[in-house]
Amino acid sequence: MAAVDLTTHPGHLARRLQQAHTLLWNAMVSEEITSPQYAVMNAVTAEPGLDQRTVGERVSLDRSTVAEVVGRLIRRELLDKVRDPQDGRRYLLRLTEEGARTHRRLTVRAARMNQVLLAPLGTEEQDLFVDLIRRVSEAAETLRRPV
Amino acid sequence: MAAVDLTTHPGHLARRLQQAHTLLWNAMVSEEITSPQYAVMNAVTAEPGLDQRTVGERVSLDRSTVAEVVGRLIRRELLDKVRDPQDGRRYLLRLTEEGARTHRRLTVRAARMNQVLLAPLGTEEQDLFVDLIRRVSEAAETLRRPV
DNA sequence: GTCATTTAGTCAGGGCACTGACTATTTCGG
DNA sequence: CCGAAATAGTCAGTGCCCTGACTAAATGAC
Secondary structure (H helix, E strand, C coil): CCCCCHHHCHHHHHHHHHHHHHHHHHHHCCCCCCHHHHHHHHHHHHCCCCEHHHHHHHHCCCHHHHHHHHHHHHHCCCEEEEECCCCCCCEEEEECHHHHHHHHHHHHHHHHHHHHHHCCCCHHHHHHHHHHHHHHHHHHHHHHCCC | CCCCCHHHCHHHHHHHHHHHHHHHHHHHCCCCCCHHHHHHHHHHHHCCCCEHHHHHHHHCCCHHHHHHHHHHHHHCCCEEEEECCCCCCCEEEEECHHHHHHHHHHHHHHHHHHHHHHCCCCHHHHHHHHHHHHHHHHHHHHHHCCC
């Protein structure tokens, strides 16, 4: 025996929360564009001309994963990538017209989805929820990156 | 412009929480055995002779993913799989001796890791955290699976 | 000014997670 | 009993996510 109740393990709960979120995202936001793809588009919207590495920093993805996600967005013609003339190592990212349109559309839907996702909680609980997750994640991140 | 602050999006936070957890898991529990693999071992410990589909139900994984994870545990000789003589469609799962030992060892370490992960929160906050995540996930799950 | 170091991006490889199509087996209706 | 429907597992395909090794470009120390 000696089995454990996984519903007390935050890691297990985090995985289930993400599954639940993905399900809802597909149903209410988009079946084509995933949530990480949207996050990248959002970062480029906030700071057009960002390079891949910095985008990764903004949305919490490593270089390899950003490259994959960026590749998919380019294939869908939502994103453009040009060499930085100032620094030949970098690629500068920018949304296409269609990319900007798509981002705007998904932003509206994502807001609605977030409301549905958090609906089971009261108003103060919702703020608390976001705050608690953020504190735990940030603490763990600085734990790895010894400032 | 019109970019959004992702740190208010629970989906984004869930992803970051999982990343933080994985990092800590690798550092404090095991670099060999992943957290989903441990979850499967734990389910089989609780109910030896479970079939794959039910294991998936217990740990929130679909059939395909369970098959992959089970395959890896078998390759490592932590798990055994035999056809159910009663029902030729099923495979019955059982930990090997080494699997049971490994599960016990990781259980101790996972408990320590959970303490570290939740350390930034006060005692009541920790309970609240677990409760809030659980409520949100469960609500979203029943939303898709119309009982 | 040249060489060592750092940096941005790519690629191979491993693991998680889902869908949809397929196979084999069981079960159920008649 | 027999054929249809349901069920357990597999497989192919897509996407996310990381590490470690590699290439090309820029930077910095001398």
